[in-house]
Amino acid sequence: MIRFLPHSLTTRLALLFAAAALLTLSVVGAYLYRSLAVQLQSRDEHELIGKIEQYRHILIETPSVRAIIEHQHRFVDVATGHDGLIVFLRAADGQILMRNRNDAVSLPDIEVVPADRVPAESALQVWRYAPGKVATTISAWGRLADPTTQVQIIVARTASERMELLGEYLMDILGAVLAGAACAAMLGFIVVRRSLRPVKAVAQQAHSITARRLDKRLDASAVPSELQALVKSFNAVLDRLQESFQRLSQFSADLAHDLRTPLYNLTMQTQVALSKPRAEEEYVALLGSGLEEYERLTRMVESMLFLARADNAQVALSRSALDGKEELQRIAEYFEGIAEDVGVRLDVEGSATVNADPALFRRAVNNLVSNAIRYTPSGGTVSLHVEQKPTSTLISVSNPGQGIDAEHLPRLFDRFYRVDEARSQSTSSTGLGLAIVASIMKLHGGQAMVSSTPNEMTTFTLLFPVKH
Template identity: 40%
Template sequence: MKASFRQSLALRVTLAFVLIVAVSAAGLGVYLYRAFMTEIVRRDDLQLLGKLRQVQIVLGRPGAAELLAAQPDFFRDTMRGQENSLVRIVTADGTVLADINPAGERYPVPAAAGTAPGAGAIAGWTTRGGIPGRVVAGSARLGATPVTVVVARAYGERTAMFARYRGRILGACAVAALAAALLAALMLRRGLRPLRKVAEHAALVKPGTLAQRLDIADAPSELRPLIDAFNAMLGRLQEGYARLSGFSADLAHEFRTPVTNMIGQSQVALGQGRSREEYETLLASNIEELERLARMIESMLFLARAGQDEVVLARQPLAARDELARVADFFEGMAEERGLRLQCSGEGHFAADAGLVRRALANLVSNAVRHADAGTTVVLHAESGVGTVALSVQNKGAPIPRAHLGHLFERFYRVDSARSDGAGSTGLGLSIVSAIMNLHGGKATVISDGPETCFTLVFPANDALLSGAPGAILPGG
């Protein structure tokens, strides 16, 4: 039951609604009961004072002494509805002239409060049977003799009436709680219908139905943020699944090419006897293809790690010009082979993971050297901005069509075979650059205007980062 209560929203809301109704009904019932009881007690007290006044008037009339001696019960019956009152008339010296008390009840005799006592002079008492009563005393004259009149009454019928009233209030509270439970169940069943539709739609979600969306037009305003979030989640899932499907197809294609090459070459070599030199050539070719596969796998592992939001970089203060020069020195030999020059310029300081920065720059410079026209200069430039440092790599060569610029940082995306080196490129270099920039909270951009193509890495460069506080080192840097 406890587990069911925690898990059922409808049950919790229903019980809470029933509790609220029951408490409200009980509070209203208590208020009405107390108001009713107070009014009845006030009415009875007024009647008790009226009874006292009636006895005082009768005692003051001529012949009252003879009437008292002959018919004492007359003083009990002077007022309609007060026939069961208890009346005692006592002289100043304590002589009891009349004591109308058939049941022999013992009740307190308060001090006389004059000829016109108020409600404050009334005292309470209880009979032997536990029935509450009220008593009041006042002064009167019997002819020339001053006397004290005591009037008391037990309210058994009032106590029974109060008990019946309490029972009715309890019954009304129970009926109200039961009605509230039924109404709450019906209300929740109807009110939670949009949630059930969301659950039914979620149960039908699969790769082929990701394009379907929940209709928000008829949804309650309270559920619209949930439906918006659910539809947005479906959109992200659809996009992610499409990307994953495309990536899987690209990955299979990229892996198939070197594997097919190795299988074909090996089958040809095994078709007939070969010389030692031919086998060595085959092994060298297979090793080249395996190295390409290893680079591709290593790049995929890095991208998978970089996609984790919890990755923390080993940031340290870096001088932009020094990083550019370091990468330029590494590619100096390759550039000379292609008849190119590497030129570094600019200044700036920022905080980043040095290994990842060099890897990103190396990918950009490698692409620039491969695709630059012979005899041109590849320019590596650093420029400080407001809170940022931009590192750019610019080369002159075949322009990149505008339609391809927005896709260059996607995995396995190649503009055309002319800009792809099958032996040296895995199609993941620019994806790695983009992932590295995302890890640093920066961005990578590309501009291709005529023969000039410029890739730019924009790093944040604020004082907090330049403080040099180290974090965890990301593997694969």
């Protein structure tokens, strides 16, 4: 049914209002019609019983049966003014003493109420007084002035007058129902159209929001309370969209900057080498320097590819229960030679089980350990710690050093984000290590956190949930 409704919400609601009004008025009209029919029928029944009592009263004042025949007008006048009323007076021997209508072809064969009993509604019956015509009738005995003489009174009322009145009433009800439905549709259309003005205003505001005006928001105070949740949700979407757009723009700028440096180095080295003939040793040094730049570009492209796949959930996880201490010791052994070269010591503490993908777990911790060694002064100690919590396993990598200012901590896991120029000058760093760590933790349903006190200690913490 809804499929065939118009696309206009205003017209659709107006039609629904009309349908609701039509249904409601129809039910009310049916109730009123039924109530009137019952009341008319009850009135007719009480009138018939009243006529019996009225004719009994007249008969008591009548001396004989012959007087009834001679003075029929007295009895006919009682039924005058009632077109649907049929009256018979019949003697005990079956002789018709009086009748007010001649269209009744037969007399009803019903039970006659005794003269000493007051008629009740249970004595009323249906009488087919002519082909296709029915009436409600009652019959009772009435005594004359001579108590030994009784006359049968038959009073009936046809349904024609009542049905005619009900028919007219039914047409009035149908007209009122249709008129009410039409008025409901028209008023509903006007009311809905006026009520939807705030929606149109919101639509106009939304239409004005473009890629260059993502900072504009919809006014939630200008809409009804029912729509405020929708407007607030839309504004929240715009907030996330603006943030993502800004991060994408910053990422594009950072990517261009990081790609430009190695490409510029390669171009300048090649131009210098081609400016004049060089010795073989110089060409070997040039190729070695170029290889470092190519390797840096390769690592950067691989890291960007991993992040793109992680963002689109295209990295399949193969989880297993890992011995946290054993894994950290293995990573410490791998970096032991690099740490000794710069005078840094590695220390592993704690014991717990980590539910993680082995390869991604090692990659995330390797990135943290590599950064910790790079920024730890000679003679310092990098601590690798694993700890079991009720709902998660914590892996932390701590190192002393210059530390990181609090203003940089919220963006430390952003792609290509640099705290200082010293980080960007390193040819071994792509600026994506911490972003990869954050993506790996997101794939595991966990979280990467950092805390730092300048000139004291910096701690990176990985939170792996016990259950995925």
